[in-house]
Amino acid sequence: MTARTPAIALLALLLLVTAVAAAPLVQNPAQSKAGVTTVTPAEVWRAGGEDDDVFFGSVGRVLGGSDGQVLVLDTQQTQVQVYDRNGEWLHTLGREGDGPGEARRCSDAFLLSDGRLSLMQQVPGRMVYINPDATPAGEGRYHTAGEAPGFVVLVSGRTLPGGSLVAGIRIRQQGPVAEQTFFLARCNAEGEEQAVFLEKVNTVNYADFRLDELSGDFPWVSRMDTDAQGQVYTAPERNQYLIRVQDPTGAVVREFTRPAALSQRTDDETTIARKIQEGIGANYGIPLQGVTVEDTEPMVAGLWVQDSGEVWVQTPANELPDGAFALLDVFAADGTFARQVALHVPGDPQRDGLYMLPDGRVVVVHGGLDAWLSQQGIEASTDDAPVLEVVVYEAI
Numbered sequence: 001m002t003a004r005t006p007a008i009a010l011l012a013l014l015l016l017v018t019a020v021a022a023a024p025l026v027q028n029p030a031q032s033k034a035g036v037t038t039v040t041p042a043e044v045w046r047a048g049g050e051d052d053d054v055f056f057g058s059v060g061r062v063l064g065g066s067d068g069q070v071l072v073l074d075t076q077q078t079q080v081q082v083y084d085r086n087g088e089w090l091h092t093l094g095r096e097g098d099g100p101g102e103a104r105r106c107s108d109a110f111l112l113s114d115g116r117l118s119l120m121q122q123v124p125g126r127m128v129y130i131n132p133d134a135t136p137a138g139e140g141r142y143h144t145a146g147e148a149p150g151f152v153v154l155v156s157g158r159t160l161p162g163g164s165l166v167a168g169i170r171i172r173q174q175g176p177v178a179e180q181t182f183f184l185a186r187c188n189a190e191g192e193e194q195a196v197f198l199e200k201v202n203t204v205n206y207a208d209f210r211l212d213e214l215s216g217d218f219p220w221v222s223r224m225d226t227d228a229q230g231q232v233y234t235a236p237e238r239n240q241y242l243i244r245v246q247d248p249t250g251a252v253v254r255e256f257t258r259p260a261a262l263s264q265r266t267d268d269e270t271t272i273a274r275k276i277q278e279g280i281g282a283n284y285g286i287p288l289q290g291v292t293v294e295d296t297e298p299m300v301a302g303l304w305v306q307d308s309g310e311v312w313v314q315t316p317a318n319e320l321p322d323g324a325f326a327l328l329d330v331f332a333a334d335g336t337f338a339r340q341v342a343l344h345v346p347g348d349p350q351r352d353g354l355y356m357l358p359d360g361r362v363v364v365v366h367g368g369l370d371a372w373l374s375q376q377g378i379e380a381s382t383d384d385a386p387v388l389e390v391v392v393y394e395a396i
C-alpha cells in the first residue's frame with residue numbers, strides 16, 4: 001500500500017494538470033469591438049455619513065438580497081444592516097459575542113442558497129448562520145472529511161448551492177516557522193470540505209516577521225465569485241489577466257483572457273500597498289520587521305458575476321479614462337469580451353470601495369480603505385479621510 005501511494009498521487013496530479021490544460025481558453029483581443037461606453041448612473045440612496053442615524057465602523061462587504069434588499073456588513077461592529085430596495089432601513093442581523101448567532105472579528109458575510117446569512121468569523125474560523133428574522137440558525141466550522149477542525153483562519157466566502165465557497169488559511173506551526181496553506185474550497189453547511197479549487201503554500205517566520213505582497217497574494221476577496229449553477233470564478237494570478245471558471249467539483253470549465261500590461265504603481269499607490277500589508281500584519285500580534293510590495297498594481301482589481309451571466313472585471317485604477325471612477329471589462333457567459341464600461345460616479349478610486357450587485361446596481365463605499373486601516377490600528381492613508389458612507393446607484 002505504501003509503495004503504491006506515490007504512483008497514485010502522481011497519477012492524480014497528471015490528471016489534474018491534463019484537465020487544466022484541456023480546458024477551453026478564450027483568447028480575446030485587447031479591445032472589445034463595442035469599444036468603451038461611458039455610464040453615469042443615477043444615485044438611488046445612501047446610508048452612513050455625517051447626517052445618518054446609522055453609523056458604520058468599517059464596511060467589509062455589501063450584498064444584494066431578496067426583493068432588492070441591500071445588506072451592509074460592518075466588520076468593526078460585527079453586524080449587518082439590512083435595507084430595502086429604496087434605502088429604507090429594515091433591521092440588523094448579528095452581533096458581537098460567542099453565543100448563538102454571534103461572532104467576533106468578522107472578515108466577511110454572504111447569503112446561503114436557503115436565504116440564511118453567514119457571518120464569517122476570522123479566528124477561530126467558523127461560519128455563524130442567522131435566519132432572515134434575526135434568529136440564530138447554527139454554525140459551521142471548516143474541516144476536511146474525518147478530521148477535527150485544526151487552526152484555521154477564514155477570510156471570505158460566497159454562496160454555493162447547498163453550501164458555500166470558503167477562502168481561508170490552514171496553519172501548521174513548528175517552532176517559530178508557520179506553514180500557511182491558502183485554500184479556496186467548497187464546503188457543505190457543516191463546514192466539511194467537498195472540493196478544492198485552489199491552494200497555495202506560504203511560509204512565515206515569526207522570529208523575523210516580514211510580509212511579502214506577492215507571497216501572500218491569493219484571490220481572497222475581490223478576485224472570486226460564484227454563479228447560480230455553482231460554478232466558481234477566480235482571477236488566480238496577481239500578475240496575469242486570466243479568469244478561470246470551475247464546476248462544483250473543481251474541474252476547469254473554461255478560462256478567458258485578453259492582452260494587458262501591468263500598471264506601474266504611483267508613489268501614492270505604493271504607500272497604500274505598504275499600509276495594507278501593515279494592516280494585515282497587525283492581525284498577527286507580532287512586531288512586523290518589514291514589508292515588501294510589488295512595483296505594479298494587480299492585473300485584476302475586482303470580479304463580479306451578474307444574474308445575466310455576464311462577468312464584470314475591474315481593471316487597475318491608475319489607467320482610468322478622464323473623470324472615471326472605474327473601468328470595467330464586461331465578458332459574456334462564454335468568456336468573449338463584450339464591451340468596456342467607464343463608470344462615472346463621485347469618489348476616490350484609490351480609497352473608496354466598489355461593489356457590483358448581481359442585478360447590476362453599483363455601490364460605492366466612501367472612505368472604505370481608511371476605515372479598514374483604522375480598524376487595524378494603522379494610520380489613515382490621507383489626512384482628510386471622509387466619514388464612512390455607502391452610496392447605491394441604479395443598475396448599469
